[in-house]
Amino acid sequence: MRCLPGIVASFAGARYHDVMSMTLRLTSEQDAALTRLARAWGTSKQQAAVRAIEDSDQKQRRVKFADIPTFKSDVSVQKMIADERGRLEDVLS
Known part of the structure; x- marks a missing residue:
């Protein structure tokens, strides 16, 4: 099947709209802490990082x-x- 660039670009644009991608560089201790959070919350490490950021932001806004x-x-x-x-x-x- 041949890929059509316009269709792929439209799909990628819709899929990643309003999403910021970044690499998170952690020490081994920080990675271990993130792993513990993810396990405790039953989520992926990416979801745990997002939740930790959102929780911290809410706490600061109180x-x-x-x-x-x-x-x-x-x-x-x-x-x-x-x-x-x-x-x-x-x-x-």
């Missing part, structure tokens, strides 16, 4: 409760907010 300003007008409201911050920080940690 709201830091210390960054939320407190109300300065009412001491009881300040205490309630401080207590709630502590509880939520424990839950999210």
Whole structure:
């Protein structure tokens, strides 16, 4: 069967649309850690790397409760907010 370049190019373009390809260079220790993650998650090493990146990104984006300003007008409201911050920080940690 003869390959038609236009068809192959269209297929390749559709298949790899919005996908970035790269080589990941790891030390043997990093490769072992990635292998452990992949086994623990029941995925390929590539999928484990993607998940680790996405998990790390989500963790960095979490709201830091210390960054939320407190109300300065009412001491009881300040205490309630401080207590709630502590509880939520424990839950999210």
